[in-house]
Amino acid sequence: MSNAHLLDHAARLRDDLPADFQEGIVESIYSDAAAISSSTVSRDSQRARLTADRLLDRALTHRVWGFAVMGVLFFAVFWFTIAGAAGPSGLLYTLLVEGGHAWLRDGFVALGSPGWLTGIVIDGAYLATAWVIAVMLPPMAIFFPLFTLLEDFGYLPRVAFNLDRLFSAAGAHGKQSLSMMMGYGCNAAGVTATRIIDSRRERLIAIITNNFSICNGRWPTLILMGTIFIGALAPPALGSVVAAGSVVAVAVVGVLTTLLVSWGLSKTVLRGQTSTYSLELPPYRPPQLWRTLHTSLIDRTLFVLRRAILMAAPAGVVIWLLSNITVDASSIAAHVVDALDPLGLALGLNGIILLAYIVAIPANEIIIPTILMLTMTLGSNLFGAQDGVMLELGSAHTETVLIQAGGWTLLTAINLMLFSLLHNPCSTTILTIWNETKSLKWTTVATLLPLTLAFAVTFLTATTARLAGWI
Amino acid sequence: MPGPELPTAPDAGPAHGACTSCAIYNSANLRKLGVETGTYDYVAAVAGNPNTGKSTVFNALTGLRQHVGNWPGKTVARAEGGFHYHGHGYKLVDLPGTYSLLSTSNDEEIARDFLLFGRPDVTIAVVDATRLERNLNLVLQILQITDRVVVALNLMDESERHGITIDVRHLARELGVPVTPMAARKGQGVPELLESVEQVARGTVATRAHRVKHRDPRLERAVDVLAGQLQQTFPGLPSTRWVALRLLEGDPGTEQAVRDGTLGDLGRGIAGPEATSARPTGTAAR
Amino acid sequence: MTLDELRPDHRATVVALEIRGVQRRRLMDLGLLPGTEVRVDMTSPLGDPTAYLVRDALIALRRSQARAVHIEVHDDEPGRR
Incomplete structure (x- = not known):
């Protein structure tokens, strides 16, 4: 029988079958499963779910307590991160940035290395890398294990369960909350995770909005800004609490943005039916502490750190070159920053931050180090300090660099947090979006929509702050 | 941690001479599915419902540390690793967790295409012992x-x-395949x-799968008739009843495989036809 | 009556699914088919969705879907704990 005839025959046989025969297939399989199961399984009690699980669920999905616990848990994670990272970060900074940098520089000079080589290797590649490690390693080493513990315990599906009504109202698929949470690790992973959503329309919504889940690379920026600028507003004893609160606030703004943009998309370009959804709430499992610590350190912390270092070293070189190749009496970086400054200031940021975001398109991780390096080398010219400030500030902390050399204010910090939350995805994520959608149009939308939103929101904040006379 | 044989370096080639009689016969199809078999002797797939600890089993076998999250939809793409056991190299493919x-x-x-067209030498169906009935639904489909x-x-x-x-022996008898009780998180049963x-x-x-x-x-009759015809058209085709069922349902992928004849490749294979009989099969151990 | 009307801790048996196509298949894959026993376990703090105990697993369904599942309530007591 030829292949085509075989298909014809199958179609004829199908015609003779009752319309609901497929259902019969599932029913037959399930009834066999039920029969086998009932003849092999015996329970010594009739309870269907462990009482502990039920009680926990009652609390974690309670009308009042559910949200209270959610807030407290996420807040606690950030607070531990901020409070715990300060010490180790300071130590690493002293060791790598202050001590290590000076020591290596002296060594290079002593060996007769030419100025440009010392500059590229030590002031460029090394300094950027050292900064990435000092700024990022401690918070990541605390944040990721804590988040992973929550994840392994089975808490995240409960969050999805609690919030689903909002997603439903936004016209989004129920599973979007899961891909959203995946995005809190890495947006590229979050975009891949949208495969659990069958409908293309809803999947696109999930892909485009995944950017508003703050990823690994962006947490450090938020945590640092929260610590230096917002935590500092409070009395020292409450500093880290207030700082953690500000990071939670940004994360909440992220969720709201996700909902709002989803709603907007589902009402305009991605109109359509909300498809069915079902979510299994798995039983709670006591997380394995050591394994969790181990995997989150290896998988996440070191992975992100490695990526950051790989990106930081070349970025450091680029920054050094930009800052040291002079055209018309000032460096390329200075020219670019001068050109970007009007836009930057209108957005409540500055030219350096915008240039840093251009340099850091490959990886959000290196934003802060890039900003610091640019501020240190350019800050003197731009903000009227004397030359050679770079070396003087070499012994200064992040805060001093930004406030004194960079002229940063609270508005700069807040807008940087907002910009970090909203701006375009990193190049890896953009590539993933392309791979998942195979559509130039949607990849462009997913890239430019967030960027436009970031410009609009920071501009509004800055304008409001100025009109209100806050700055 | 698992037994003394484990773990070996993930994704390394076999440490010992590859078994010549058991070369992966289906490598052409596997390559099409994106699986580089390299110098492995066997391909094993890991399938199961979400939240059954599939990734934990995968990690326990490969020594890889794929992150295991306690929520559905964690593994959406295929993960791959490898291990060695008794001198043979096994390529392990972690399939997405599905209910059906x-x-x-x-x-x-x-998951379905991999099982059907990839024809792994062995499929590990990971089952949650606390919800046997709903998990058996998938196991029976795999079978x-x-x-x-x-x-x-x-x-x-x-x-x-x-x-x-759970009466494990009875379960194994009912399903017609080996059943291993385990607690992968603790390394028990590996x-x-x-x-x-x-x-x-x-x-x-x-x-002897259930x-x-x-x-x-x-x-039942329609499946019988169609399976018989499939057997004639594509001699040596394994799982004809499943393919027949898919055709009756009008599954586009399967129809395509019939139309362009790729289904026949499954039967012909490279080193020999039927999955079970062309192997250096000993008589039933145990 | 339909599944969305089932009161907390009451048990019921599914009698019919009033949806077609893929969505019907999805519910059946989750083990929700005629003859299956279900129970309301908990409701989201925002009122929707509701989590049902289906074949030993906790499955959350939005109200719009639960409305498509016709059930017969067991007229015994509130479900066993």
Whole structure:
């Protein structure tokens, strides 16, 4: 029988079958499963779910307590991160940035290395890398294990369960909350995770909005800004609490943005039916502490750190070159920053931050180090300090660099947090979006929509702050 | 941690001379599915419902540390690793967690196509011992596609806490394939699982997969007729009844495979036809 | 009556699914088919969705879907704990 005839025959046989025969297939399989199961399984009690699980669920999905616990848990994670990272970060900074940098520089000079080589290797590649490690390693080493513990315990599906009504109202698929949470690790992973959503329309919504889940690379920026600028507003004893609160606030703004943009998309370009959804709430499992610590350190912390270092070293070189190749009496970086400054200031940021975001398109991780390096080398010219400030500030902390050399204010910090939350995805994520959608149009939308939103929101904040006379 | 044989470096080639009689015969199709078999002797797939500890089993076998999240949809793409056991190299492919193989969603398609067209030498069906009935739904579907299955009855520790007792021998008899109780998180049952995997992969244990009998006699008859014709058109084709069922349902992927004849490649293979009989099969051990 | 009307801790048996196609298949894959016993376990703090105990697993369904599942309530007591 030829292949085509075989298909014809199958179609004829199908015609003779009752319309609901497929259902019969599932029913037959399930009834066999039920029969086998009932003849092999015996329970010594009739309870269907462990009482502990039920009680926990009652609390974690309670009308009042559910949200209270959610807030407290996420807040606690950030607070531990901020409070715990300060010490180790300071130590690493002293060791790598202050001590290590000076020591290596002296060594290079002593060996007769030419100025440009010392500059590229030590002031460029090394300094950027050292900064990435000092700024990022401690918070990541605390944040990721804590988040992973929550994840392994089975808490995240409960969050999805609690919030689903909002997603439903936004016209989004129920599973979007899961891909959203995946995005809190890495947006590229979050975009891949949208495969659990069958409908293309809803999947696109999930892909485009995944950017508003703050990823690994962006947490450090938020945590640092929260610590230096917002935590500092409070009395020292409450500093880290207030700082953690500000990071939670940004994360909440992220969720709201996700909902709002989803709603907007589902009402305009991605109109359509909300498809069915079902979510299994798995039983709670006591997380394995050591394994969790181990995997989150290896998988996440070191992975992100490695990526950051790989990106930081070349970025450091680029920054050094930009800052040291002079055209018309000032460096390329200075020219670019001068050109970007009007836009930057209108957005409540500055030219350096915008240039840093251009340099850091490959990886959000290196934003802060890039900003610091640019501020240190350019800050003197731009903000009227004397030359050679770079070396003087070499012994200064992040805060001093930004406030004194960079002229940063609270508005700069807040807008940087907002910009970090909203701006375009990193190049890896953009590539993933392309791979998942195979559509130039949607990849462009997913890239430019967030960027436009970031410009609009920071501009509004800055304008409001100025009109209100806050700055 | 697992037994002394484990873990070896993930994704390394076999440490010992590859077994010549057991070369992966289906490598052309596997390559099409994006699996580089390299110098491995056997390909093993890991399938199962979401939240059954599938990734934990995968990690326990490969020594890889794929992150295991306690929520559905964690593994959406295929993860791959490898291990060595008794001098043979095994390529391990972690399939997306699914409730079923009958629907049209992306993840189910990946799992289904891999089992059907990739024809792994052995499929490890990871099952949550605390929810046997709902997990058997998937296992029975897998058994419609392939005989070469080992059931990893995972989360035995949890099921004990729930006061659930499972008659493992009876379950193995009913399913017609080996069943290994385990608690992968604690590394319990890994050596036993490896042994069963080896026996099924090398064909030293006879498996006779439970066939679901359809309650509607008309469907049963239609499947019989179509399966017979498939057998004629594509001699040596394995799992003809499953393919027949898919055709009756009008599954586009399967129809395409019939139309362009790729289905026939499954039967011809490279080193020999039928999955079970062309192997250096010993008589049933045990 | 339909599943969305089932009161907390009451048990019921599914009698019919009033949806077609893929969505019907999805519910059946989750083990929700005629003859299956279900129970309301908990409701989201925002009122929707509701989590049902289906074949030993906790499955959350939105109200719009639960409305498509016709059930017969067991007229015994509130479900066993």
